[in-house]
Amino acid sequence: MEGGFVEGRHVAGLGAPFTVENPSTGSVIKTLSGMSLRQVGEAISSARRAFDSGIWSDLPIAARAETLRRYVAGLEARADRIIDLVALEAGCPRFTPSMRSQVQTPLAQAYQIIDLALALPDYEDNPLPISERVNPMGQPYQSLRQYTPIGVVAAIAAYNFPFLTALWKVMPALITGNMVVLRPSPLTPLSAVVFGEAADEAGLPPGVLNIVVEGGIEGAQLLTTHADVDMVAFTGSTAVGVQVMQQAAATMKRLQLELGGKSAQIFLPDAIDKVVPVMIGACTAHAGQGCALGTRIFVPEADKPAIVEKIKAAFAAIRIGGADDLTTQLGPVISAAQRARCEHFVALAVESGGTIVTGGRRPDSPEGGFFFEPTVLDLPDNANPAAQEEIFGPVLCIIGYRDLDHAVQMANDSRYGLSGYVFGADRRKALEVALRIKSGTVNVNGAMMSSYVSAGGQRMSGVGRERGVEGIRLYQQLSCINMGA
Structure with missing residues (x-):
């Protein structure tokens, strides 16, 4: 993949070229053609059209789950190649427990995220006390919580665990009916190619998952400011997370930020x-x-x-x-x-x-x-x-x-x-x-x-949660439906 994956097909980058280094040797692995700002905009538009069409979000969750299980199976079939790429571009030693955390663990968790989402209802009864379930006129009341997809999600992954941090965003977003624009770190973009390959193989509709690859930050800035993006899920440093929050504020985007720690x-x-x-x-x-x-x-x-x-x-x-x-x-x-x-x-x-x-x-x-x-x-x-x-x-x-x-x-x-x-x-x-x-x-x-226990930061370590019930609900809009007689 020289550029990215947009509208269900691989596209050549038309932006500035950039190099990817091997941390184990310091040598250049590959020179890639990054995507232009216009191409990033096209990826966002592709996701917006797909969401507005309902081609994915209107499907029953069971149908989405069936497609996504094929998707994860496609990623599993590429596990050895993902390990090779993570070792090459991230420098993670392949014979250590860290590599298992890089690849095998998130692959297993991907299936669990699907199962957990299936177990969550689209509607829940609000816990009204008896005194509020009947109004003073004797009329019964009911209040429900409704969960629906939030829309277009910009998923910005980190370099240290490139496959894991991407998959932790892609899976909950897709199973809940959202569209995704995935942007890997410029330091570790090579392993992102498998996301597009598996999407094509599993039959994900065009526009549901898009991938943008760049060497700079202009595309990422567009993803965090564009009005057609409804949510930004970002893993990275606190300094960059602050910038993401500032950039997203003008359009009131939902945020999931996993940032620095000490x-x-x-x-x-x-x-x-x-x-x-x-x-x-x-x-x-x-x-x-x-x-x-x-x-x-x-x-x-x-x-x-x-x-x-x-x-x-x-x-x-x-x-x-x-x-x-x-x-x-x-x-x-x-x-x-x-x-x-x-x-x-x-x-x-x-x-x-x-x-x-x-x-x-x-x-x-x-x-x-x-x-x-x-x-x-x-x-x-x-x-x-x-x-x-x-x-x-x-x-x-x-x-x-x-x-x-x-x-x-x-x-x-x-x-x-x-x-x-x-x-x-x-x-x-x-x-x-x-x-x-x-x-x-x-x-x-x-x-x-x-997958069943959420994690997230306090203070300058971020906002929102990943994994667990909270990590799935974060990718959904909440509406309260109140009904009288």
């Missing part, structure tokens, strides 16, 4: 044996490029020196390598700019009183690629810039707490609120701490990523 992990005194393995998992998970990863580690002050010594030995054994290397535990970050961001925040951390426990620089090998060592920063407090800003790389911060009140206070001292983690052998105490964390998701002694 998630806390609190380890109770009876769970310090879990600190090092959990930190390794957070650091090596796609090179720390996950917005919900717990990058602020809070441990009892008295135990921190011993934990730091264990970190040095354990992190020294982490194997750095390219996405195709069978032994790789830690792959590259997405770009030279992202590697420079890691370096910048390590330097800021040290300037502000932190020390480098391990890592903190580019490795000597492998040569080429955008690699950064697995890094742990020992910070004196939570005010350090490395504890306040999302770095989005294999850089973790360890901070000591005096007591659990101090740990909770520091965990909540953040402009972000995407996720949080609490570990404790005493489950009751761990739950008590978790209930005090101000975050869209809080995990106790583990983590969960389910």
